[in-house]
Every structure is written in C-alpha cells, then in structure tokens.
Amino acid sequence: MKFGSFATFAADIEATDADLDVVALVAELFDAADSDLDVVARFVQGRVFPAHSETKLDIGPQLCYTALSRAAGRNVDADDIEARLAETGDIGAVAGSLDLGGQTGLAAFGGGDDHADGLTVSGVADELAALAAAAGDGSQSEKVTLLFGLFNQCTSREARYLARLVLGEMRIGVGEGAVRDAIAEAFDVPTAAVQRALQVSNDYGLVAETARDSGTDALDAMGLEVGRPVQAMLAQAGTVTDALDEWHEAAVETKFDGARVQVHYDGDDVVLYSRNMENVTGALPELVEFVENNVTAPVIIDGEAVAADEDGDPLPFQEILKRFRRKHDVAAMREEISVELHAFDCLHAPSADGGEDLLDAPFSDRHRRLRSVVDDASAVSEVLVTDDADEIAAFEATALEGGHEGIMLKNPAAPYTPGDRGKDWLKRKPDVETLDLVVTGAEWGEGRRASVLGTFLLSARDAAGDGFETIGKVATGLTDEELAALSDRLEPHVRSEDGQTVDIEPAVVLEVGYEEIQASPTYSSGYALRFPRFVSVREDKTPTTADTIERVERLAAQQQQ
Numbered sequence: 001m002k003f004g005s006f007a008t009f010a011a012d013i014e015a016t017d018a019d020l021d022v023v024a025l026v027a028e029l030f031d032a033a034d035s036d037l038d039v040v041a042r043f044v045q046g047r048v049f050p051a052h053s054e055t056k057l058d059i060g061p062q063l064c065y066t067a068l069s070r071a072a073g074r075n076v077d078a079d080d081i082e083a084r085l086a087e088t089g090d091i092g093a094v095a096g097s098l099d100l101g102g103q104t105g106l107a108a109f110g111g112g113d114d115h116a117d118g119l120t121v122s123g124v125a126d127e128l129a130a131l132a133a134a135a136g137d138g139s140q141s142e143k144v145t146l147l148f149g150l151f152n153q154c155t156s157r158e159a160r161y162l163a164r165l166v167l168g169e170m171r172i173g174v175g176e177g178a179v180r181d182a183i184a185e186a187f188d189v190p191t192a193a194v195q196r197a198l199q200v201s202n203d204y205g206l207v208a209e210t211a212r213d214s215g216t217d218a219l220d221a222m223g224l225e226v227g228r229p230v231q232a233m234l235a236q237a238g239t240v241t242d243a244l245d246e247w248h249e250a251a252v253e254t255k256f257d258g259a260r261v262q263v264h265y266d267g268d269d270v271v272l273y274s275r276n277m278e279n280v281t282g283a284l285p286e287l288v289e290f291v292e293n294n295v296t297a298p299v300i301i302d303g304e305a306v307a308a309d310e311d312g313d314p315l316p317f318q319e320i321l322k323r324f325r326r327k328h329d330v331a332a333m334r335e336e337i338s339v340e341l342h343a344f345d346c347l348h349a350p351s352a353d354g355g356e357d358l359l360d361a362p363f364s365d366r367h368r369r370l371r372s373v374v375d376d377a378s379a380v381s382e383v384l385v386t387d388d389a390d391e392i393a394a395f396e397a398t399a400l401e402g403g404h405e406g407i408m409l410k411n412p413a414a415p416y417t418p419g420d421r422g423k424d425w426l427k428r429k430p431d432v433e434t435l436d437l438v439v440t441g442a443e444w445g446e447g448r449r450a451s452v453l454g455t456f457l458l459s460a461r462d463a464a465g466d467g468f469e470t471i472g473k474v475a476t477g478l479t480d481e482e483l484a485a486l487s488d489r490l491e492p493h494v495r496s497e498d499g500q501t502v503d504i505e506p507a508v509v510l511e512v513g514y515e516e517i518q519a520s521p522t523y524s525s526g527y528a529l530r531f532p533r534f535v536s537v538r539e540d541k542t543p544t545t546a547d548t549i550e551r552v553e554r555l556a557a558q559q560q561q
C-alpha cells in the first residue's frame with residue numbers, strides 16, 4: 001500500500017466524528033491494505049511496533065524537529081519548527097505546512113527501490129525499524145539522517161501523519177475498540193471472536209490477517225503463545241456477601257500490594273510483562289532467577305511482584321515502582337529493595353503433548369496446576385476455599401497483620417477471562433467507615449480461649465445521649481494477646497454473669513470495622529453490623545463520646561446511595 005493512500009485514509013478518518021463512520025472507514029482501509037495489513041492495523045492506532053515489543057523508536061521531539069527542518073531546506077531550522085508548534089500545538093499541522101523534499105544528500109533517496117515513485121507503508125515500516133535499531137555512538141545522527149530521508153520524500157499530507165506517528169501523537173480518533181469493530185466489519189467475522197483473539201494475542205496485525213485469510217474458526221482457535229503477553233484478568237470491588245451469595249463458596253487469597261507481573265518461560269528464557277504488557281524483564285533479575293531455579297517446563301504464570309525488606313516483609317507499593325521499569329542501576333537498586341514473586345494463577349502449563357492453555361479451566365484447577373509447576377511453594381499464593389464468612393474475616397485479619405493490602409475473593413469455578421473486569425474476581429471493598437462502639441456485654445471464649453472473653457456485645461449511644469442500644473457482636477480480628485488484655489481491661493466493669501454471658505457496664509470503647517449496616521430486629525438499636533471486625537481499643541474515648549445511633553442511621557442511609 002502506498003503511504004500516500006494510508007495518509008488519505010487517515011485524513012478522512014480524522015475529519016469524521018461519528019464512531020460508526022470511523023469504523024466503516026477503518027474497515028475500508030483494512031480492505032485496501034493487502035500485504036501491509038499488519039502494519040496498517042498498528043499505524044492507524046499510532047503504533048509503530050506491537051505494544052509488547054521491546055523495540056522502541058526512541059525519537060525525541062528535538063530529533064524530529066531537526067530532521068523536519070533539514071527536509072524543509074536552508075531557510076528553516078529546528079527553532080522555527082518549535083516556534084510554529086507553539087502556535088498550532090500540532091506537529092502534524094507544522095509538518096504538513098512545510099515545503100518538504102528536493103533536498104539532496106546521502107539519505108535523501110534512501111529506503112529502497114519502492115521510493116522511486118513514492119513511499120509505501122512497508123517501506124516506512126522498514127525505515128522506522130532501522131531507525132529503532134540504531135544504537136551506540138553516532139546513533140542520534142544516524143536517526144536524524146534516516147528520518148530526514150523519509151520526510152524528504154513526503155507530500156505534505158504524508159508528512160502530517162508521519163510526524164505524528166513517530167512522536168506517538170497520531171490522534172485521529174481510532175482506539176482499540178474501533179480497530180476491533182473494523183476487523184469484524186471488513187472481514188465479516190463476529191466482533192466477539194475478534195475481541196477474544198485480541199485478548200489472547202494482543203497482536204492486531206496477526207488478528208486482522210487471521211480474520212481476513214482464515215475466518216472465524218481460525219480466530220477461535222488462536223491460543224496463547226509462551227512469550228506473547230495476554231491481557232490480565234481484572235477485579236471489581238465487591239463484598240464477602242456478594243461473593244457468597246453469588247458463588248456459594250469463595251476462594252480467598254491475600255491481595256498483595258505490588259505490581260502485576262506475567263511470567264513467560266519457554267524452557268530456556270524468562271520474559272516478564274507488566275499489566276500494560278510492557279516487557280519488564282531487565283528490571284527484575286531476581287524474578288528471572290527465581291523462575292529459572294524453580295520452574296522446569298514452559299509456563300505462563302500470573303502474579304504480583306512485591307517489594308520486600310531484609311526480613312522478607314512486604315514494603316509499600318511505592319517501593320516496587322522504584323524497581324519495576326528501571327533500565328539503569330538495576331544491580332545497585334536490587335541491593336536496596338528486593339523483589340519477590342507471589343504467583344496466583346497459571347494460564348499455560350505442561351501437558352502430555354507439550355503444553356496446554358488453561359484459560360477455560362476453573363480457577364481451582366488452574367491454581368492446583370500452578371502449585372505443581374512452581375517448586376518453591378512459598379512463592380505461590382495460599383488459597384482458602386470456604387463458605388464461612390467468619391473464616392474469610394479471620395483470613396483477612398491475618399493478611400492485614402502480615403502487612404498486605406487485604407484480600408481477593410475469586411469464584412473457584414470461573415475461567416480466566418483476559419482483559420475482563422468481570423464479577424468472578426472481587427477485591428474486597430474496604431470497610432467504609434469504622435464505628436466507635438461501647439462494650440456492654442461479652443461472652444466467654446471456647447476451647448483454648450475459655451479463660452478470656454471472646455465475643456463482645458457492642459452498643460451505640462441513643463439519641464438522647466444517656467443510654468445505649470445494642471448493634472452487634474464482634475469476635476473477629478483480635479489476637480490472643482489482645483483478647484487477654486481486653487478481658488483484664490473489662491473485668492472491673494463486669495456487672496453480672498450468667499453462664500457464658502457477661503453483663504458489662506459501659507466503659508470501654510472499641511473501634512469496629514464492618515462491611516455493611518443492616519436494618520435488623522436482632523438488636524435493640526434496630527440495626528446490625530454485617531461482618532464486624534475489631535480494629536482497636538479507643539483508649540482516647542469514653543462512652544459519652546462513642547458514636548450515636550444517629551450516626552449509624554446516617555451511615556446506613558449513605559450505603560443506599
């Protein structure tokens with residue numbers, strides 16, 4: 001395809017507002033692209049290389065201005081280009097306004113035979129690949145020369161889009177959704193098939209060519225390839241109630257506070273991708289070493305890279321960012337902040353006939369496979385499968401105590417849906433606001449906790465401010481030491497005992513988290529807390545400054561909004 005034809009399509013698309021018309025034009029462009037379809041599918045989105053490719057153009061604005069000014073002749077320099085850009089704000093408009101071409105020099109006719117009668121899309125792609133490959137001493141001037149060679153052969157319309165392409169500012173209004181729809185329209189295949197193929201391959205060129213040359217069945221058959229990133233499955237915010245109501249039982253995991261990492265190991269090499277499918281292998285050598293030492297067959301593993309201190313305890317999210325995309329001083333930084341893998345899913349695993357994709361397998365099976373492919377079990381997330389909300393709350397308390405962010409709730413039966421923020425993975429919504437409630441009763445513990453109070457009856461102040469109304473019981477979130485200390489603290493305030501049950505005068509205030517406030521006849525306040533969790537003893541508060549029923553009512557009303 002002539003680069004001029006591409007530029008004409010780009011101009012038409014840019015001038016079009018309606019989404020459907022844009023899709024129709026992109027479909028027409030794909031139809032006309034012939035053997036350049038893969039490149040065109042990227043260029044139209046303003047991408048020179050596939051998103052996951054390690055190859056980067058690395059052209060700064062100054063380099064582009066210099067190349068443009070050279071192609072524009074003796075009367076224009078890079079400063080002039082910058083001045084014009086300050087007026088229009090669009091490098092495409094500036095490039096398109098210059099009188100380019102006619103400059104002679106070594107590179108002026110570069111780019112191969114194609115260029116004798118105009119640039120082609122593949123010719124431009126080849127030149128840009130050569131430009132990206134230029135490295136070492138003198139590479140900057142080599143890049144300027146190559147880019148000058150291209151601009152020198154451009155019509156003003158071609159220059160408009162070439163300048164935007166190389167600076168990553170295409171902005172003609174074609175997003176991933178439009179490309180997906182255009183592939184479906186141009187080659188008469190279902191949008192859902194295109195979508196799925198894009199999610200597993202992330203290769204627009206490959207998907208477009210497969211749709212055109214082999215149709216729907218071939219799109220459906222497109223699988224994972226070790227080394228090529230898959231879009232990450234995402235989570236929604238949700239509650240324990242949502243999870244248990246919907247799935248009956250939930251797989252509960254720690255929510256690690258780090259950066260998502262997808263591990264590809266083909267038996268020889270390890271490649272690591274970020275959530276945006278950037279190649280981050282070079283920045284995380286200890287993860288590469290870990291996989292080399294603990295995995296023996298080709299796999300694709302999903303997980304979280306977490307920064308850890310010397311004792312292996314997790315460090316805050318900001319710390320992993322210092323390591324994650326680092327290109328320089330990786331070894332020195334590694335001394336300061338180490339990075340650990342917490343693997344939580346397995347998308348491709350060894351099988352009798354080489355390897356198999358696990359996207360359609362239930363989470364519980366995938367996790368079992370994960371455990372079987374990673375030798376060091378400590379790097380694999382612990383999973384609790386339960387239908388008991390108290391067990392989930394206890395798991396969460398342990399995760400929080402361990403310095404983690406919280407918990408994830410997963411549907412044990414759900415497949416892995418790449419790129420989808422569906423309802424099968426829930427990040428547990430943090431407690432909205434805590435309440436400061438007065439302890440007005442308690443129950444003795446059971447088993448090894450028989451000598452301490454184990455469950456605490458909680459009350460809020462009534463509207464008049466002189467009485468207390470019960471609202472719930474808390475038994476979760478306390479360590480053995482905290483239970484013992486709280487029992488001692490409450491002992492002087494015990495009014496009476498009846499079997500397991502203890503009546504306590506209002507004296508001690510607890511800060512309590514919960515998932516939801518519900519209207520309920522169980523307690524005298526008319527409300528109950530769903531999944532109450534001990535947060536702290538409010539030593540700084542007395543019953544007279546504890547929260548009121550009025551506040552409880554207000555919070556309950558806010559939940560409905």
Ligand SMILES: Nc1ncnc2c1ncn2[C@@H]1O[C@H](COP(=O)(O)OP(=O)(O)OP(=O)(O)O)[C@@H](O)[C@H]1O
Pocket residue numbers: 232234235253254255256257258259260261275304344381408427
């Ligand atoms: N056990 C786990 N299972 C799945 N994801 C986990 C787990 N532990 C930590 N995570 C991380 O949690 C992320 C989802 O949670 P969260 O929403 O807080 O992430 P985010 O990137 O800040 O936001 P969002 O995904 O909503 O854009 C995942 O992308 C993953 O990086």
